[in-house]
Amino acid sequence: MxxxxxxxxxxxxxxxxxxxxxxxxxxxxxxxxxxxxxxxxxxxxxxxxxxxxxxxxxxxxxxxxxxxxxxxxxxxxxxxxxxxxxxxxxxxxxxxxxxxxxERERVIEVQVVSAFDLPADVSERIAAALGERLHREVMVSSATDASLLGGVLIRAGDMVIDGSVRGRLNKLADALTN
The missing domain is CATH 1.10.520.20 (N-terminal domain of the delta subunit of the F1F0-ATP synthase)
Structure with missing residues (x-):
């Protein structure tokens, strides 16, 4: 099927x-x-x-x-x-x-997950930077996840930018085991 x-x-x-x-x-x-x-x-x-x-x-x-x-x-x-x-x-x-x-309206929804609530100006800066990079209007929704420890995880469509402390620690652990 x-x-x-x-x-x-x-x-x-x-x-x-x-x-x-x-x-x-x-x-x-x-x-x-x-x-x-x-x-x-x-x-x-x-x-x-x-x-x-x-x-x-x-x-x-x-x-x-x-x-x-x-x-x-x-x-x-x-x-x-x-x-x-x-x-x-x-x-x-x-x-x-x-x-x-x-796609027609050149709009993309972006989810920003952080360990703590982000100030409005930080969300606006992230939206502006992503809008410039993706050449689209960015609609940001925020969420919190304490397991990230710090930094942010950004999901825009099928693109994921992992700038979290947890993500960096996982990369470091992978590098040390290889």
């Missing part, structure tokens, strides 16, 4: 291209967010995984759960997903849609 991310890719790309063509990216993103949240609920997931229900029945019941909160175009998209028994992919489709939208 193919990975969910691989299965979701063509649907996310098609939804993104359609929404982009219609100039409706924000609305589609919000509606997809709602549909993905609903589809991830355990009771809904049970419904979507039920082989006793036909694809049409699953689509109809899922549509009833969403009610009038989605537009006609997204309703058609969800009907297509239901017909192909792909409603369970909605969280993956949303992630890829979000990534395509961020």
């Amino acid at each position: 193919a990975e969910p991310t691989t299965l979701a890719r063509p649907y996310a790309k098609a939804a993104f291209e359609y929404a982009s063509e219609k100039g409706d990216l924000d609305s589609w993103q919000a509606q997809l967010q709602l549909a993905a949240t609903v589809s991830a609920e355990p009771r809904v997931r049970t419904l979507l995984d039920d082989p006793a229900l036909t694809a049409a029945e699953q689509g109809e019941q899922f549509g009833c759960l969403l009610g009038d909160s989605i537009g006609e175009q997204l309703g058609n998209f969800l009907a297509l997903l239901a017909a192909n028994r792909r409603l369970v992919l909605l969280p993956h489709i949303l992630r890829q849609f979000d990534a395509l939208k961020a």
Whole structure:
């Protein structure tokens, strides 16, 4: 069986291209967010995984759960997903849609993890430096992890910059054992 991310890719790309063509990216993103949240609920997931229900029945019941909160175009998209028994992919489709939208808008979300709370000016300097390096607008979210001991761990997409004391100690230990 193919990975969910691989299965979701063509649907996310098609939804993104359609929404982009219609100039409706924000609305589609919000509606997809709602549909993905609903589809991830355990009771809904049970419904979507039920082989006793036909694809049409699953689509109809899922549509009833969403009610009038989605537009006609997204309703058609969800009907297509239901017909192909792909409603369970909605969280993956949303992630890829979000990534395509961020790429279009030249925005990247960066997570900065530090041992202690970072002052606002330090977060701003990190955002500015990363923005210059990545040629994008950087949206920073901060978290703390006392196990880092000091320094920061920065995650931007698939790029990781480990400037933590723990990371440096691990590198030193590896160098000494090799």
